[in-house]
Amino acid sequence: MKALFKSTAEPGLTLAEAPIPEPDVNDVLIKVIKTSICGTDLHIYNWDPWARRTIRPPMIIGHEFVGRVATVGSNVKGFQPGALVTGEGHLVCGHCRNCLAGRRHLCKETRGVGVNRDGAFAEYLAIPASNVWHADPSIATDIISCFDPLGNAVHTALTYDLLGEDVLITGAGPIGCMAAAVARHAGARHIVVTDINPYRLDLARKLGATEVVNPEEESIAETVRRLGMKEGFDVGLEMSGNSRALNDMIGSMFHGGKIALLGILESNTAIDWNKVIFNGLTLRGIYGRQMYETWYKMTVMIQTGLDISPLITHHFHYTEFAQAFALMRSGRSGKIILDWADDQEA
Numbered sequence: 001m002k003a004l005f006k007s008t009a010e011p012g013l014t015l016a017e018a019p020i021p022e023p024d025v026n027d028v029l030i031k032v033i034k035t036s037i038c039g040t041d042l043h044i045y046n047w048d049p050w051a052r053r054t055i056r057p058p059m060i061i062g063h064e065f066v067g068r069v070a071t072v073g074s075n076v077k078g079f080q081p082g083a084l085v086t087g088e089g090h091l092v093c094g095h096c097r098n099c100l101a102g103r104r105h106l107c108k109e110t111r112g113v114g115v116n117r118d119g120a121f122a123e124y125l126a127i128p129a130s131n132v133w134h135a136d137p138s139i140a141t142d143i144i145s146c147f148d149p150l151g152n153a154v155h156t157a158l159t160y161d162l163l164g165e166d167v168l169i170t171g172a173g174p175i176g177c178m179a180a181a182v183a184r185h186a187g188a189r190h191i192v193v194t195d196i197n198p199y200r201l202d203l204a205r206k207l208g209a210t211e212v213v214n215p216e217e218e219s220i221a222e223t224v225r226r227l228g229m230k231e232g233f234d235v236g237l238e239m240s241g242n243s244r245a246l247n248d249m250i251g252s253m254f255h256g257g258k259i260a261l262l263g264i265l266e267s268n269t270a271i272d273w274n275k276v277i278f279n280g281l282t283l284r285g286i287y288g289r290q291m292y293e294t295w296y297k298m299t300v301m302i303q304t305g306l307d308i309s310p311l312i313t314h315h316f317h318y319t320e321f322a323q324a325f326a327l328m329r330s331g332r333s334g335k336i337i338l339d340w341a342d343d344q345e346a
């Protein structure tokens with residue numbers, strides 16, 4: 001099969017032949033139809049300090065995908081060849097306290113598909129059946145290929161009650177934009193999204209932001225005044241990983257407001273702790289998605305009108321991966337999809 005490898009410890013990726021993975025007794029072998037490119041894949045492509053610390057070449061990368069079941073291991077029940085599936089990219093240990101309690105998203109031994117082991121940017125992927133999600137075939141495969149990052153957006157956005165609340169989202173990357181759509185669907189009032197990239201702010205508006213702010217041009221405080229909000233945001237969703245954005249958020253919250261942190265910050269990021277303390281803020285870190293309550297919620301929200309399709313801005317054949325990654329790096333894209341199907345499967 002063809003697969004996209006991080007083949008050596010340097011920037012770039014290599015398209016090469018690889019053996020079709022042999023599914024273990026508990027695995028499902030999936031014929032990949034589409035994959036989408038995540039910020040993590042770009043870090044791996046660029047070979048930045050995080051990637052250098054984390055990735056062990058040679059390895060097939062990628063973890064956002066949709067495909068069809070090809071074969072299943074002898075222990076696997078409930079998956080038939082041809083079924084439309086996607087999958088959870090976090091492989092959990094199954095033995096730690098959280099796994100045993102059913103809180104698998106908090107497993108202390110999580111390993112990432114396409115990060116710590118071979119991934120989905122290939123014609124075939126084998127993962128444990130416990131990581132495979134039956135996709136609703138009435139949902140477009142473009143959308144299903146984005147279920148992993150949509151899951152980040154949904155898990156973060158639904159951390160706190162949003163009905164009637166004023167929500168601040170910092171960072172209009174794909175996940176921030178999807179979170180805006182989820183907040184809209186969940187009944188928030190004002191959904192203010194910030195970014196320093198005008199292309200991304202346009203996308204946020206298309207996805208359901210009621211107001212967008214470029215903090216290099218206008219302060220969040222001015223926006224709050226313009227909207228007639230009196231006491232700041234009830235809920236903050238930090239989705240930029242930028243320290244200034246986080247500090248802007250902490251300074252813009254209602255007393256007693258709640259913040260969910262998804263963006264990955266520099267480990268030495270400083271905040272004004274006295275604002276957290278005197279304003280009674282709650283901060284919660286978010287990793288991954290809940291297995292599988294988030295997957296259920298994503299599915300039913302899409303079935304009831306959540307539309308993230310404006311976020312999918314580009315398609316490429318997998319052989320055009322270099323162009324796709326260059327575009328991703330430019331910041332002038334939403335989600336970019338790589339097509340892997342050899343037939344006309346859409």
Ligand code: NAD
Nearest residue numbers: 039171173174175194195240241242245262263264287288
């Ligand atoms: P992204 O990099 O595409 O988006 C981040 C956005 O933040 C960019 O559009 C950037 O222009 C914007 N930004 C930069 N400085 C800003 C500022 N001062 N104010 C407002 N916006 C600013 O990332 P993404 O794929 O949308 O993911 C969002 C974040 O979540 C990233 O930090 C990513 O690493 C992280 N992430 C975390 C998890 C997890 O499990 N915790 C999972 C996936 C992604």
Ligand code: ZN
Nearest residue numbers: 093096099107
């Ligand atoms: Zn565990």
